[in-house]
Amino acid sequence: MTNIKDIAKMAGVSVSTVSRVLNNHPYVSEEKKEAVLRVIEGSNYQRNINAVHLSKGATQLIGVVIPFSNHPYFGLLIEGIANEAVKYNKKLVLFQTNYEENREIEALEMLQHKQIDALIICSRICGWEMINEYRSYGPIVLCEDSRGHNVSSTFIDHYKTFFKALEYLHNRGHHKIGYCIGRNSGANSELREKAYRDFHLKVKKHIEPKYIFIDCFNFVDGERVVKSLMKLSDPPSALLVTSDQVAAGILTCCKEQNILIPNELAIMGFDNQPIAKMMNITTLEIPLIEIGKKLFLQAIQQTNQFHEEIVVKLIERGTV
Amino acid sequence: MTNIKDIAKMAGVSVSTVSRVLNNHPYVSEEKKEAVLRVIEGSNYQRNINAVHLSKGATQLIGVVIPFSNHPYFGLLIEGIANEAVKYNKKLVLFQTNYEENREIEALEMLQHKQIDALIICSRICGWEMINEYRSYGPIVLCEDSRGHNVSSTFIDHYKTFFKALEYLHNRGHHKIGYCIGRNSGANSELREKAYRDFHLKVKKHIEPKYIFIDCFNFVDGERVVKSLMKLSDPPSALLVTSDQVAAGILTCCKEQNILIPNELAIMGFDNQPIAKMMNITTLEIPLIEIGKKLFLQAIQQTNQFHEEIVVKLIERGTV
DNA sequence: TTAATTTATGAAACGCGTTTCAGAGCAAGG
């Protein structure tokens, strides 16, 4: 293996000069530059990237934490991050956590050890203390409102969005509104729950726990929801579903069961994924690719942390 | 920043001894070991992982090449790879190529530069020459039949599978069979096309190009297929759909258009994803999680390359 | 008891590129 020293010797210059040529630094005379390049082409020199990393203390690697890979929500988010990463010649290290805290800590430790230059956490399970503990080792970016904490974020105001959606349904005559969600804990879920509670306080209704469905992630989860709904003596007239995939599943299952949409059950999805358009599902648009892009840019940003709220648009279609 | 030298000095031993303790090498006396560990706990020493990489010439990073992130096929594959990676304490570097060859070459170059220890290519765009060129730098593993080439693989015999599926449909009285596929080039697609051609030769029918639909990746692509079908004066009576997602989309759209399944159109999916079970779609089971697992194991395997064929099971349900 | 192992330890070599610092040479400005 030839290294930079060999090249220097062969080209009759110092290693500094070779390094300058390699990194396109100024102040190298044209003749020496050419000599070096000629020698490099003649040899099969390959820069040892790990030596570069050691020397520079950076790896051009950005960590991305997601709970699952096989979900369109995270798939799109990654798509957005990856598209942008290509432009900046950064690579992504994927941490699939399955919501196990240890996996998340491993990612944070890689930040600490400088094996990754920054960390994007798309969905968090660990506490703020943990985030703060590792904050000093490199940029951490979150996909949730982190104002007041010491890290950048691109986020949806889930409280506001959920509240608005509830009001929208209420204004259209729905007084029994349920919702479907993925996790029942987690920052975003808790904001939504709070919005749900506050909304019920405002309209002076009490909450019916049977109208809340957790563990709703995928298309197929819609079936379970519909089956549960059918068992209720007094079912909700509208459902806020925090994923278009689940909404599509519910819609499909309802059609099979001859439950009329939106008359017997109104459905409002989330995300505005292609499936929502195709199935004419009323939904709240969450531009995941764009969010992914912004998360990435925040991750490589060297200056102060900042926060970017993404505004959610209501897309009116045929299921409400 | 304290380094191994500082620790050695503080513990009154040599750096070699500290390194031995750090790596659990034998031949360190209990007392020195404890002394070192005490000093390490007292300081906030963090091993510089990039120095370890430089020294060892390995990074515990495995590259994974996929075309898109937001597709259940690749999502599940990654899920399988990631689940296994956790067990071996390896991390994954994701290369989303969008089927751009340059992205793939970047991944191969990272293998060459030893920034990753091995590379799993889930769907390939570059040629065999390219693979062979980089083969010597580290294990490359493919998700396609690579027998005869110098790399390990876990694969489906797509020719055999496609042929069998065609025969199955044929035996059930279908004489006009079309198919939907993602790419029209690519190793697996070509095998399928060949099976399709050979099958038609065997049953002495000529091929109707209008029965072939490309660019079918997602649920929503099903709509396009159905709309095209409806325009045909002599539509196929059965469709082989190389993704359950697309099959589900076609099924959903057919129901809307009152096309009876399987009477007017038989549909056979691929993958046996949860959605196929839910929508009662006849399909060919491809155990993606398991394939992912095997791909990973082949990637970290140090010995000779080997090939593992995954057998595809037909799951009979209600769409044929 | 002597030879052969095994255990234990440190010095030094090895992996390698980047960057700072010091200095030489030359051109422009005053």
Added chain:
DNA sequence: CCTTGCTCTGAAACGCGTTTCATAAATTAA
């Protein structure tokens, strides 16, 4: 003519852990 200020270059320091090799000491085998 002298002073600044670039341009160019190389030596040396810096980032840091792993592993080999030589050696000493302690056991075990013969």
